[in-house]
């Protein structure tokens with residue numbers, strides 16, 4: 001990435017499989033833009049916005065994530081939220097993980113029935129909520145939907161899908177999984193966290209985005225044909241909005257073709273991920289509980305220290321990475337979140353590890369402990 005005129009080594013974009021700058025992807029995007037422009041199709045899917053290529057992408061995605069059917073979404077966030085809204089009514093209960101992404105929380109906010117939350121990945125507490133919900137829906141004649149994520153994008157830990165799926169033996173519910181960070185990165189074929197944990201079949205509603213491993217925009221939901229058919233005619237955000245432009249559809253078909261037919265993309269991603277995570281661990285950094293590509297590095301310090309670390313890394317070492325501070329993490333904790341990709345090299349990893357060593361020393365020496373962002377650090 002070029003930032004203020006300087007080339008940067010970036011650990012801050014979700015270009016997991018290196019699709020963003022892949023020459024074939026760039027060519028497909030450009031050719032589709034030349035052929036169709038951004039205008040087409042001009043309508044919503046239900047009106048005049050359906051094309052063979054939209055349907056082709058849906059069918060390829062269904063087979064990729066091992067589901068019967070798929071509906072495309074204009075934007076992941078809006079689609080995920082709207083799917084939750086469409087799938088449940090006032091008689092139903094939604095139970096969701098406390099660390100769910102904002103698009104889940106906003107979907108749950110629109111729900112007119114009861115909503116119960118369980119502490120992050122706490123299966124015992126989820127059981128308690130399932131007990132409560134089961135009693136409730138017996139009265140309302142409704143259903144229960146449990147919503148969680150394949151990979152939690154901040155700390156990088158996977159949702160306990162296997163354990164949640166196991167609960168289906170004792171409770172009746174449907175499982176909705178937001179696998180934004182899992183798709184393309186986890187599982188033998190890249191089908192995500194469900195495949196990785198051997199429970200892809202137990203996911204009733206599978207949400208994926210094109211904004212990460214696909215390095216594109218939009219998203220999709222896959223599941224049983226009758227559920228997807230229901231969504232086609234009930235998901236307000238898609239019915240009343242123009243469908244995905246052709247270059248996005250064609251571009252996503254190309255990306256899917258590339259990484260489905262060549263597992264080398266995922267292998268390269270994991271070579272970098274393993275080198276980065278094991279390198280950090282060996283050097284004594286705390287990377288928490290990640291079991292995905294998302295790599296958080298935890299330090300102790302306040303917001304200004306975090307900002308000064310970022311400035312130092314960016315201005316003096318040409319490394320661009322994102323910081324996460326209170327209230328996303330507790331007060332006094334700094335999280336630098338690194339996203340490894342197939343486009344990084346092992347040299348990039350080594351260089352970054354060396355810079356992190358330096359940063360750790362400067363932090364311990366109090367060099368970042370200023371009352372404001374210290375741009376003079378850039379001169380050092």
Ligand SMILES: Cc1ncc(COP(=O)(O)O)c(C=O)c1O
Nearest residue numbers: 075076077101153180209211218
């Ligand atoms: C877990 C999760 N769900 C949903 C989204 C929203 O997807 P999109 O960027 O396609 O709107 C994101 C962020 O991109 C995400 O991290």
